[in-house]
Each structure stands twice: as C-alpha cells, then as structure tokens.
Amino acid sequence: DAEGFPRADIDLYQVRTARHNIICLQNDHKALMKQVEEALHKLHAREKEKHAKDEAEALAEAMSQNQSLPQAFAKVNAVTPGSPASVSGLQVDDEIVEFGSVNVNNFQNLQNIATVVQHSEGRPLSVTVIRSGRKVHVGLTPKRWAGKGLLGCNIIPLQR
Numbered sequence: 001d002a003e004g005f006p007r008a009d010i011d012l013y014q015v016r017t018a019r020h021n022i023i024c025l026q027n028d029h030k031a032l033m034k035q036v037e038e039a040l041h042k043l044h045a046r047e048k049e050k051h052a053k054d055e056a057e058a059l060a061e062a063m064s065q066n067q068s069l070p071q072a073f074a075k076v077n078a079v080t081p082g083s084p085a086s087v088s089g090l091q092v093d094d095e096i097v098e099f100g101s102v103n104v105n106n107f108q109n110l111q112n113i114a115t116v117v118q119h120s121e122g123r124p125l126s127v128t129v130i131r132s133g134r135k136v137h138v139g140l141t142p143k144r145w146a147g148k149g150l151l152g153c154n155i156i157p158l159q160r
Contacts, residue, residue, distance in 0.1 A: 062133075070097045072130055073107040074155050083152020088140040090153055094129035110157060117142045117150050 072095035079086050100116040127138045142150035
C-alpha cells in the first residue's frame with residue numbers, strides 16, 4: 001500500500017512465533033512458581049509440627065527431671081550484698097541439696113553446716129542447690145569479710 005505495509009523488513013511469522021513462545025514460557029513460569037509456593041507451605045507446616053513436637057518432648061523431659069531432683073535439707077533465706085555467698089552466686093530461696101560433705105542423708109541440724117564452714121575457711125566448698133526447679137552447682141569460699149560470719153547468708157532447715 002501507499003504507507004509501505006506490509007513491511008518487507010519484518011517477518012510476521014517469526015514475530016508471532018516468538019510472542020507465542022514468550023507467553024508459553026510465562027505460563028510455565030507461573031505454574032512452576034505455584035508449585036514452589038505450595039512446597040514451601042508444606043515445608044513450613046512440617047517444620048511447625050516438628051517444632052511443636054520437640055517442644056512437647058522437651059516439656060515432658062523437664063517434668064521428668066523435676067521429679068528426679070534430689071531432696072533439699074536447707075534453704076537460703078537471706079544473702080548480704082558483697083558477701084562471699086553473694087559473690088559466689090548464692091541467691092535467696094535456693095534450696096540446698098549438698099553443702100560440702102553435708103547432704104540430706106547426714107544432715108541433723110545447722111551445726112553440721114557451721115562445722116563444715118569453719119573447717120573450710122579460705123578453701124572453696126562445692127554447694128549444690130535447687131534454683132527455679134533446676135540443679136545448680138556453686139563454688140563458695142568461706143572467708144572473713146566486712147560483715148558478720150564467714151558466708152554472709154542465712155540458712156534455715158527445711159521441715160519436710
């Protein structure tokens with residue numbers, strides 16, 4: 001025609017074929033992305049179930065450990081700041097399971113603990129306590145300090 005159409009420099013069949021191939025590839029891409037999305041949803045759902053199962057197992061294990069905690073014979077009801085007991089990490093409401101050589105089997109009264117403390121002045125003692133349902137080991141060194149006593153804490157026997 002007068003304006004030069006159809007143009008001789010463009011192959012219409014090749015253009016249509018290229019457009020068709022591009023549309024097919026876009027459709028394939030959309031389908032593949034949908035499969036990836038579904039797989040990700042399944043993966044995250046499995047991971048969530050696994051996490052919930054692991055959490056339930058951990059809770060059950062913690063419950064069984066709480067039942068297997070050793071029996072305490074005394075309790076810390078006061079800790080003076082800056083004292084040897086405070087420096088070692090002993091805290092109020094810690095239940096004492098083992099204090100040096102004193103444990104629930106050989107504990108008669110607080111004099112047992114006092115004797116151990118006097119004989120261990122300047123030497124570290126291994127103290128095992130139950131704190132918030134967990135067994136905790138504390139290294140306590142009885143020594144003279146600015147306050148009263150060698151420990152700087154008050155221990156009371158437990159009535160059970």
